[in-house]
Amino acid sequence: MKITVASGKGGTGKTTVAVNFFLSVPKTSFLDCDVEEPNSNLFLHNELEKVKEVTIPVPVIDEQKCDHCGKCADFCNYNALAALPQKVMVFPDLCHGCGGCSLVCPHDAISETGRNIGDIERSLSGQFYTGILNIGEAMASPLIKELKACAGENTVIMDAPPGTACPMITTVEDTDYCILVTEPTPFGLNDLKLAAEVVREMRIPAGVIINRAGVGYGGVEEYCQQTGLPVIMKIPYDRRIAEAYSEGIPFVETMPQWKEKFLQMFETIKEGVR
Incomplete structure (x- = not known):
């Protein structure tokens, strides 16, 4: 199964969700497809080796x-x-x-x-791959396609580039499920609508994670109810999560009860794909 974690805008917590989800589900691989600014390994701390130069x-x-x-x-x-x-x-x-x-x-x-437009690197365990686009390079999609070819037979979690442009679409296409990460703000709702429409046009099953839930804006949940888009998880506005993030620590390591919540979400996703 291939699961993409995407968002209509940057800064919603997309990478945070992808990393913690990956660490919670056994026998998974992780592809950091946000090749213009790959930062997942800041939290995973893998030793990386270059495996391929990508050219057009x-x-x-x-x-x-x-x-x-x-x-x-x-x-x-x-x-x-x-x-x-x-x-x-x-x-x-x-x-x-x-x-x-x-x-x-x-x-x-x-x-x-x-x-050459960039490189693909992987962890020594072979579970983590990341693409690194050359500075100033505009062609992200060919690198993402080559990176997706590295996916193994296990469940694959892909951290997509933010937004709804070609790099996001290249990452999301041909995947089994898309997690849309948003935040409960008017800006978060606006960009969630854009991303949800893209995924809907691609006919890919999707669900929403509301990050920093509880700040007081209910427009996101109202939109999800009106459109039938399931909210599959809410991550609260929690100082402990913010502190772990600031130290480069996935919050499932400091709050292990969240691993079970991500596992439950994974079961919900599998039901949604069937």
């Missing part, structure tokens, strides 16, 4: 064959190619690696080479 194909122009017709540049929607009268310029950072330019070239003047 970018064009290389053979000027001996090229007649500068401009068809490659006309095809590219991302302006990664510029056809000048005597030269075709390539801007690798803009290339999305689709390979279309080489297909439309009438003179077979375009080949491809790999451009």
Whole structure:
């Protein structure tokens, strides 16, 4: 089973939920797919080793064959190619690696080479994998796809990037269940609605965890009741949880009774997938 932990905005406690959930359920693997800012290992403290460099194909122009017709540049929607009268310029950072330019070239003047966009690292136990996108790199989705390919046969928990853009969608697609983490505030409700709509369109079963529950705003629960979106857990606004977080300690280690609550939630998720 593949379970994604996502959120409509950053700062809701998505990574906190993912880490504590992983530590509570036996025989699970963990993928930190928030490749632009992976921080799960700040709480897991694994020793990591690099297992793969991830590349995307970018064009290389053979000027001996090229007649500068401009068809490659006309095809590219991302302006990664510029056809000048005597030269075709390539801007690798803009290339999305689709390979279309080489297909439309009438003179077979375009080949491809790999451009590194980031790395995949894993723990020595093999239970934890993380992707690390290169600084300034805009192409997160190819790295996430390669990271998801590392998932084993056990239950896999994936920490998705926040928001509802392509990296989040790439992480959530083809998973069995999505946990949407939110907070009981107007901002939390607004972004929960966006994330819930994305998951609904993808036809992936989902449930909501309300983090920092009890601050006094009831709009999130009202929305869940109206839309039939189940609230599968509430994590209270608790100083002990905040203190453990500030020290980089998963709260299931300082409050072990929460492991049973996460296990109960896991059973609820399995029922929702059937």
